[in-house]
Amino acid sequence: MKNGNYTFNWMRNEAKMKKILRTDVFLSLNVWPNRFNMSENLMYIGEPKKLCPINSTKKEHKELDQQILKYIVKQIILNVSTALPSEESLDEAVDIIETINDYLCRKINKTTTSPAPYHRSYKFQDLQHEIDLYMQKEINKTEPLLLQTYIGYIFDGIKDVNIDFQHDLLFIWRSTNKSYILDNLTFVYKTPEAHIEFYMWCIVVIRMVKYTHLSGIIKRMQNPHQRTNSVSERTLELICARSVSWYMNFAVAYGIVDKNFQTTTGRKVRFMIEQLRDELRENIRKADWLDEETRASNLEKLEYMSSFIGVPDWFFEKSGLEKHYRNFFHWGSSYFQCMISD
Missing domain, CATH: 1.10.287 (Helix Hairpins)
Incomplete structure (x- = not known):
């Protein structure tokens, strides 16, 4: 997959996935109540809840997992083209997906709980400055308005939200989260944009599959000898039921x-x-x-x-x-x- 002069706005698409599918890929922003003042909301930035978007494959399932990925890739391509991709192209596509996913999965070991403070606050310009210094050192590139642009996409279209980028604070749960932010942003900007877009498309499809009965079928394919609970496979129904019970409990x-x-x-x-x-x-x-x-x-x-x-x-x-x-x-x-x- 050639990159050429291709341009892909990963932040805008990351924000769309967050707002519509409740899915984070490379970065996560959440709004939660201040535990010391429940009438006030705070912004927390850091790693996604699910650090490894595509579950790391077991050795014995690797071939099957690759076939599933190839099928997903083929359907994505056929959605915009009538030409069937070659086996070589599918192998290359799976390699791109696995390379990015393996990187994200390896970050799990680097974001474990540490004896650092519960959370730490940053002014936008201070955290942006640290990001710029790190990216300049690692890949000789900076994105001076990265945080402001990303958060702007997240809140775009949401009424009654006014963010003061000069005085409002961003909170990070643990000090290890900051290293995750620095490393991940650097990784995104040194990876070809076409690869990033392709990976994010695959995550969208996989996320949507998990809201259907196909999720249970894939699990049975991966674990043919493992007994499964038929209730646990009713993914969509359970998600809807949990949401209703949580928000409409009375x-x-x-x-x-x-x-x-x-x-x-x-x-x-x-x-x-x-x-x-x-x-x-x-x-x-x-x-x-x-x-x-x-x-x-x-x-x-x-x-x-x-x-x-x-x-x-x-x-x-x-x-x-x-x-x-x-x-x-x-x-x-x-x-x-x-x-x-x-």
């Missing part, structure tokens, strides 16, 4: 919870908890090993302790669920938009 519960729970089992549990609370209060008052300040503090804490039994009090109220989900939005096919609005 709505799901509404269909299965006993409508009389609050006046039957719930009442008994509440009575039991009040008895436990009364007993604990009495024990605190009588404890001779507590000083008065600690005793008063414990009694105050006990009074403010809340109990949540089964479902909230509003659960069976008229329009209770509608009020609970009134600010819930589903942003169609944009995974990243859903992540921010969650």
Whole structure:
């Protein structure tokens, strides 16, 4: 596969894969709540959750895995051309895929947990400066607006997001993640762009296969003697079910919870908890090993302790669920938009 004067915008396509398929290839950006201030969101950059996009092949399965890759490659090519690729071209294509994937898989051993701080913050310009210095040293090339461009693609089209590249911070989970960022970006820019694009196309196809029953078929092909759980092969159904249960848990519960729970089992549990609370209060008052300040503090804490039994009090109220989900939005096919609005 010749590169020539070919130009491929890998950052824009990486952002599309992130936003639509929930897939990271070379870099990952996530928006999560600040653990010390849950009303504030922070941006975390680092390695993808799945460092090895295509599972590393076992020796005994290598030939079969290559045949699967060749089939995927052939379908990608036939999608844009009527000419069947030669076996030599398919071998070259598989070699390109395996070379890039092997590099990413080797990074797993270099990103293990270390005794470094939980996370470290960087100003955009400071992290960009480190990236520029590293790339200049390794491949005599820099991309001065790399971070700003990448994050701009990620948030493109998302309303009510204003990023101040002068003052906002990027967080990295572990110090080893920074080395991953530096090494991976250098690798991307020294690899022919056509190879990077081809690899990313393959990842898109493989990702889509995993949302279908073909995923189970491929597993059985790779492990013909291994017993498989038919339920675990229902990939698409399970992903949908997990997502609904996670984001719409109260709505799901509404269909299965006993409508009389609050006046039957719930009442008994509440009575039991009040008895436990009364007993604990009495024990605190009588404890001779507590000083008065600690005793008063414990009694105050006990009074403010809340109990949540089964479902909230509003659960069976008229329009209770509608009020609970009134600010819930589903942003169609944009995974990243859903992540921010969650």
